[in-house]
């Protein structure tokens with residue numbers, strides 16, 4: 539074993555083993571190792587072979603067969619439970635939530651009876667499912683309203699999700715800067731402050747979430763403050779273009795690289811939930827300003843990003859129509875089978 543592990547830098551990969559990992563050893567007549575084979579994952583195969591010069595290492599990446607799979611689910615308790623029942627992995631469920639994250643607040647809006655369906659790429663080796671790829675199309679029905687998304691790779695090779703009409707699913711701002719938090723206080727023009735015990739306008743939204751929960755930038759922009767800010771505690775303020783500004787308060791700490799003047803991308807982690815400043819428990823206090831005026835980020839009509847250019851609309855329809863037609867057909871078949 540020592541000889542094999544010391545034979546090359548790559549052979550060190552064999553020091554990381556998984557429960558259930560299988561090894562094939564080939565020995566010669568005298569009992570010395572000639573070949574060792576193992577698969578650390580279903581997509582990678584490693585081989586060590588004795589040669590005149592010692593042991594030679596080789597690694598083979600197994601190319602999975604990519605198929606498309608249809609899945610459908612109805613929510614009883616949570617999106618995660620329903621998605622798991624429909625055979626979706628955690629990552630795929632997060633992807634699904636992210637696609638609709640501009641239209642649906644997954645922390646607030648989900649109701650029993652909401653449903654989803656999607657076509658996604660699934661990876662198979664020897665007839666066994668080993669992973670999933672991109673979601674190609676999806677529908678989400680939330681409180682009776684159905685949203686549709688189709689993945690389209692434009693002529694520049696950039697992939698995005700669009701509605702069936704070719705409008706972008708991606709808005710300039712994310713509605714919820716924390717994943718699956720619960721809202722503890724809404725925007726209001728007058729409420730009793732929990733610490734000061736006085737009636738005060740609450741110019742933002744409070745998201746209660748555990749200590750250390752990541753906080754994401756609502757849009758692309760530039761950090762104009764990252765530091766202590768009185769009763770706000772550790773605060774980040776981001777300027778988005780000339781009109782918009784977002785503020786994130788009571789943070790436990792800032793993410794790496796978040797400092798005055800830093801450029802941030804939409805969805806980038808800027809810090810973590812805490813309870814610094816005037817705060818009664820771990821939560822994010824989030825403010826949204828348009829032209830210097832505080833607005834309620836939950837009711838604000840948020841600006842959209844660009845739709846499919848008219849020059850690519852025909853190409854988009856060639857991609858989207860078969861996917862949407864297949865979802866219709868699969869759903870009808872499933873409903874008929876279930877006698878619904």
Ligand SMILES: [Zn+2]
Nearest residue numbers: 742743744823
């Ligand atoms: Zn607040």
